[in-house]
Amino acid sequence: MFARSTTFHGMPGNIDAGIRFIKDEAGPMLEQIEGCRGLSMLVDRDTGQCIATSSWDDEAAMRASDAQLRPLRDRGRDILGGSMQVDEWEIAVMHRTHHGECCRVSWLQGDIDAMTETVRLGILPMIEQTDGFCSASLLVNRSTGLGCATTAWESREAMEASRASADDMRARTASDAGGEVVEVREYELAYAHLHVPEMA
Known part of the structure; x- marks a missing residue:
């Protein structure tokens, strides 16, 4: 995908x-x-x-x-x-329970395979236990070594409450990938009509 x-x-x-x-x-x-x-x-x-x-x-x-x-x-x-x-x-990871109303997007630079493994095996099991969690995905560009991780949340309050734990998970992912966090931004999810299968 x-x-x-x-x-x-x-x-x-x-x-x-x-x-x-x-x-x-x-x-x-x-x-x-x-x-x-x-x-x-x-x-x-x-x-x-x-x-x-x-x-x-x-x-x-x-x-x-x-x-x-x-x-x-x-x-x-x-x-x-x-x-x-x-x-x-390339879509490396996709896990969704339902669509939310807002998203946090993190761009990370590093080893793509290591980044994908950490997100799939280390981050997803933890983050899906977080109150208000809706979905997580990881998009990767192998030629540039850039990853784009997105989490969706039921409400802005839930997203804000998750910031501290998200910081820890993001730092762990960047460290495991031998890279760095490039940028983090938060958005309103204004439109979502997606039919991407589970890839977790």
Whole structure:
């Protein structure tokens, strides 16, 4: 399974228009493309940053969709009023009980295989016992050594309450991978229509 994320550095006042675009145009269009497993959108209303992530059966399906989706990404950028960055990933871990209302995203640099093993065997069993936990995933880019770990939570209160334990787990993952934590951000989960199978 693979994923393509488009990070929009938009204007805070355009967030709601961007969400409508994802719900009314981008989501329905993606559902018609062979090999697509759905779309999610994370938003930060304070900064205007949004991350739209599409999931795919395999790398070939993801690559085949690129030309078709480029005008859609450009339209999203125009609606949100900023710049955008596109990244492609392999889905290494996916475990979901249900969709939540907010997410914490951590970017880590290091050995991808070690990172994946720590998340799968060490972090998941602990974090799924945390109150308010909904899902966890790890996307990886083997060519850059970058991992993107996302946890979803039932409420912002639950996500905030988990921060201290999440800091410990993130530090352990980075250490086991011989790398470092690059960035951590928290978002509202504005849209989630995903059909990625369990990969834990």
